[in-house]
Amino acid sequence: xxxxxxxxxxxxxxxxxxxxxxxxxLPFFFMLLQSVTPLEEAKTTVLWPSSFDFGNYxxxxxxxxxxxxxxxxxxxxxxxxxGTIVSCVPVAYAFSHMRWRGRGVVFVLVLSTMxxxxxxxxxxxxxxxxxxxxxxxxxxxxxxxxxANAFSxxxxxxxxxxxxxxxxxxxxxxxxGEFQILTxxxxxxxxxxxxxxxxxxxxxxxxxxFGPNIYLSDESNLTLAVGLVRLNTAAARLGESNLTMAASVxxxxxxxxxFFFAQKIFIEGVTLTGTKG
Amino acid sequence: xxxxxxxxxxxxxxxxxxVGPRSSSVPVVPPERLRAKRRADRKRRLTVLLLLSPxxxxxxxxxxxxxxxxxYWSFTxxxxxxxxKWVGLANYELLFTNDExxxxxxxTAYLAVFGMPVRIGIALLAxxxxxxxxxxxxxxxxxFYVPSIVPAVASGALFFFLLxxxxxxxxxxxxxxxxxxxxxxxxxxxxxxLIMVTTWALGDLMLILLAGLVDIPRSLYEAAExxxxxxxxxxxxxxxxxxxxxxxxxxxxxxxGVLQSFxxxxxxxxxxxxxxxxGEPGGSLLTYAMLQLRLFQDGRIGFASxxxxxxxxxxxxxxxxxxxxxxxxxxxATEEWA
Numbered sequence: 054x055x056x057x058x059x060x061x062x063x064x065x066x067x068x069x070x071x072x073x074x075x076x077x078x079l080p081f082f083f084m085l086l087q088s089v090t091p092l093e094e095a096k097t098t099v100l101w102p103s104s105f106d107f108g109n110y111x112x113x114x115x116x117x118x119x120x121x122x123x124x125x126x127x128x129x130x131x132x133x134x135x136g137t138i139v140s141c142v143p144v145a146y147a148f149s150h151m152r153w154r155g156r157g158v159v160f161v162l163v164l165s166t167m168x169x170x171x172x173x174x175x176x177x178x179x180x181x182x183x184x185x186x187x188x189x190x191x192x193x194x195x196x197x198x199x200x201a202n203a204f205s206x207x208x209x210x211x212x213x214x215x216x217x218x219x220x221x222x223x224x225x226x227x228x229x230g231e232f233q234i235l236t237x238x239x240x241x242x243x244x245x246x247x248x249x250x251x252x253x254x255x256x257x258x259x260x261x262x263f264g265p266n267i268y269l270s271d272e273s274n275l276t277l278a279v280g281l282v283r284l285n286t287a288a289a290r291l292g293e294s295n296l297t298m299a300a301s302v303x304x305x306x307x308x309x310x311x312f313f314f315a316q317k318i319f320i321e322g323v324t325l326t327g328t329k330g
Numbered sequence: 331x332x333x334x335x336x337x338x339x340x341x342x343x344x345x346x347x348x349v350g351p352r353s354s355s356v357p358v359v360p361p362e363r364l365r366a367k368r369r370a371d372r373k374r375r376l377t378v379l380l381l382l383s384p385x386x387x388x389x390x391x392x393x394x395x396x397x398x399x400x401x402y403w404s405f406t407x408x409x410x411x412x413x414x415k416w417v418g419l420a421n422y423e424l425l426f427t428n429d430e431x432x433x434x435x436x437x438t439a440y441l442a443v444f445g446m447p448v449r450i451g452i453a454l455l456a457x458x459x460x461x462x463x464x465x466x467x468x469x470x471x472x473x474f475y476v477p478s479i480v481p482a483v484a485s486g487a488l489f490f491f492l493l494x495x496x497x498x499x500x501x502x503x504x505x506x507x508x509x510x511x512x513x514x515x516x517x518x519x520x521x522x523x524l525i526m527v528t529t530w531a532l533g534d535l536m537l538i539l540l541a542g543l544v545d546i547p548r549s550l551y552e553a554a555e556x557x558x559x560x561x562x563x564x565x566x567x568x569x570x571x572x573x574x575x576x577x578x579x580x581x582x583x584x585x586x587g588v589l590q591s592f593x594x595x596x597x598x599x600x601x602x603x604x605x606x607x608x609g610e611p612g613g614s615l616l617t618y619a620m621l622q623l624r625l626f627q628d629g630r631i632g633f634a635s636x637x638x639x640x641x642x643x644x645x646x647x648x649x650x651x652x653x654x655x656x657x658x659x660x661x662x663a664t665e666e667w668a
Contacts, residue, residue, distance in 0.1 A: 067466075070459050073452075074473040080530060081477075083498045084488050098496035140384035147381040153374070163385065166393055170590065170645055172621055172638040176403070176631060177396035180410055200388025231377045260481030262593050267626065278483050285487040286600045294491045301484045308479050316472070319479075323534050324541040 084305075088298040095295035109299040113284075116296060119303070121273055122280040126259060129191050129276060133258040134251045136198035137205050142247065144201050145209035146235050150221055160210075167203040171263075179267065193268045194261075198254070205250045208322070212246025213239060249318045256308065277304050404635035414632065421636035431637070434617040435644075437521060441616075442588045445525040450580060453535040458569065460536075461543040471540070478533030486597030489527045490514070514598050527594050535580055542576035543569070571661035578652070578660050585648050589641060592618045617641060 087095065091106040113119055147153075148160050182193040216239060224234050240247065262278040269275050275283070281300050288297045312319060379386075404421055406414035425431050456474050460467055477485070492499045493513040500510035511519040546569065554564045595616050615623075621641070625634035652659075 066459050066463060069455070070463060070466075070470050073456055074470055077473055077477055077530065080485075080488055080492060083492060087491060098501055100498055100501060140388075143381040144385045147378050151374075151378060151381070153378045159382075162389075166389065168649075169393065169397070170586075170638075170642050172590070172618070173400050173635075173642050174393065174396045176625060176635050176638055177399040178392060180399075180631075181391075181396070183410060197388065197392050199384065200392060201385040202388075206385065231374075231381070235381075256479065260483075262481070262483045262596075278481060281487060282483050282597055282600060285490065285597060289490070289494075294494070294497075297487055298491060301487055305480050305484050308481070309476060312476065312479050319475075320537055323537045 084298050084301060087295050088302050090295045092293065092295060096292040106295075109295050110303070113296045113299045113303075117280060117284055117300075118272060119277075119280065119300065122275055122277045123303075125191065125274060126276040126278075129194050129265075130255050130258040132191070132195040133198045134254045136195060136200075137202065137254045138247060138251060140199050140201040141205040141209055141250065142240065143235065144206050145213055146231075146239055148206065149210045149213035150216075150218070150234075150239065151231065163203050163206055167207070175267070182268065188268060189270050189274060191269070191274070194258075194264050205254065208250050208253070209243070209246060212243050212249070216242050245318075248315075249322055252311065252315055252318055253322060256311070259308065400635040400638060403632050404639050406632045408631040408635075409629050410631060417632070421633050422640070424633065425636055425640060430615065430620060431617075431640075434615045434620040437615060438589060438591070438617045440521050441524060441528075441591065442585055444521075445528060445588070446581065446584050448525060449529050449532045449535060449584075450577065452529060453532045453539055454573075454577075456532075457536050457539040457543055458565070460540055471537075474536050475533035478531040480531065482531075482593035483597055485527050485531060486594035489523065489530075489594070490598055493523055493526075520595075520598060523598065524591070524594055528591070538580060539573065539576055542573045546572045574660045578656065582649065582652050585652075586645050589645055590618050591616060592622070595619055 086100075086102070088109055089105040089107055090099075090102040090109075091104060092109075094102045144163075148156065148163075178193070178197075182188060185192075187193050187196075220242075221234055221238060224238055229237075260278060261276075262282065265276045265279045266282070269279060281297070281304055284300055285297045288294060403414055405416060405418055407417050407420075408414035456470075460470055460474075463470065480488070491497055494500065495510070495512065500513075503510035513519045513523040550568050550572070551564055554568050559567065596619065599619075618641075621634055621637050624630050624637065
């Protein structure tokens with residue numbers, strides 16, 4: 054009797070899981086379907102198109118400078134990732150493998166900046182960048198990342214702390230300088246952690262809408278996120294949701310691919326920030 | 331703070347890099363060696379400073395200066411590129427005598443009060459089913475998680491399409507014989523639409539809850555089962571208390587996050603009517619959107635700064651109240667674990 058009950062429990066559990074999974078997958082399904090729906094049918098309420106039109110994907114490249122958007126976005130991402138790693142690795146090293154007076158206090162200060170809401174900062178940051186003549190360039194989006202951010206410092210420090218101190222102490226005893234220890238020992242050993250921070254920053258820069266929307270205005274400067282919103286606005290009036298969905302697929306696909314290659318990093322990163330943040 | 335616990339054990343002698351005077355257990359040190367030591371200390375201090383310099387500069391230029399600036403501006407009338415004029419508390423008075431802030435705060439609160447229980451409830455359901463499922467665990471987890479890596483503007487555009495008149499989800503209403511609401515033209519329905527998008531992206535919550543559930547010792551469930559506790563009783567008296575620190579964290583960060591929700595609302599409103607910043611339909615203006623509207627459309631920097639500070643104080647107050655009442659929400663036996 055208990056066996057049948059248990060079996061029923063497992064069946065019930067899986068049917069709820071399958072039901073939820075279908076609901077969560079459905080939006081993706083409609084996105085892909087609409088992205089290959091011919092224009093005449095995209096304007097109607099037809100759910101299943103009579104034929105698939107992959108031409109939507111090339112059409113969207115003709116309609117908006119999508120190749121340009123992709124290039125701009127990749128440039129921003131590359132610079133943000135580089136800036137974050139170059140600036141945060143030394144800071145995280147000073148907070149993990151060097152001992153100095155006041156370290157605890159300064160680290161709490163670093164963490165507390167994470168809690169500051171962005172809105173009290175951007176009002177004034179905008180004027181700084183405007184005075185520098187940086188509006189309508191990618192500089193406001195990438196330059197701050199070269200000056201370290203609390204979240205990445207925190208993550209890197211967590212990774213650095215797991216490294217064996219004996220190796221580092223031995224190097225120090227042999228008279229190695231701190232910069233040598235950092236570049237020759239810590240960085241090679243902490244590669245997975247640095248990779249995780251790089252992926253998170255890439256994701257953030259790729260998805261960010263708020264910053265690019267404030268600072269970029271010329272069509273030729275836009276990133277994918279801003280371009281997609283503008284396309285959506287224009288397409289909504291013409292009923293060309295098939296083009297918006299094709300552009301969305303192009304925008305989202307790289308992230309999904311990265312996720313499948315780096316699933317473990319994602320899951321560990323989210324859990325780490327969730328339970329220890 | 332785990333600061334002291336996490337600090338690597340200090341080795342004695344050569345490997346020690348403590349800056350500043352060392353405990354003077356050695357009675358007599360020749361003066362020339364003392365000088366050499368002081369020089370080494372200064373060098374080490376400089377090294378630390380050099381390593382920290384990216385953060386120090388960034389903190390001064392992009393954090394401290396803007397904070398001081400926007401605090402000062404909140405008492406002034408100012409436009410970009412022109413000097414500020416002191417007006418005292420006028421901006422704050424205007425803020426609180428104006429319906430707009432109340433409306434937008436009300437809408438933001440709506441999203442928090444109705445949206446968060448839905449998100450946390452579904453995330454907890456998914457996580458507690460996953461933690462027991464032996465087969466297909468990874469596949470389900472991936473399917474629930476992937477929507478949360480979709481950028482907010484893309485999920486906004488996607489749900490704009492799904493819910494628009496004649497869109498797939500609206501057509502589904504037709505199948506059931508109900509008339510689909512005009513999701514984006516009616517303030518009553520724009521908010522549920524926003525809740526729907528954010529619920530789709532609950533993957534982060536689910537992963538955090540899943541990690542919390544995995545940490546609950548099995549022995550607790552076995553003991554409860556021996557006591558004759560059914561499925562619901564086990565959930566109510568074992569799972570819920572044990573997971574309460576995680577839920578507390580999710581609620582706290584969720585409340586802070588909802589005050590900043592912007593992207594999807596922007597996409598929805600832009601799709602409906604071009605040219606207006608956001609908060610279309612008018613009754614569904616969000617706090618964060620209102621801030622941007624006043625700042626970039628009207629260029630009222632002083633007013634926007636005052637509003638930013640009010641939003642900050644609200645966030646701060648929520649955090650403080652929640653932390654102060656933490657013991658009431660959170661099962662105390664797991665205090666040190668949270």
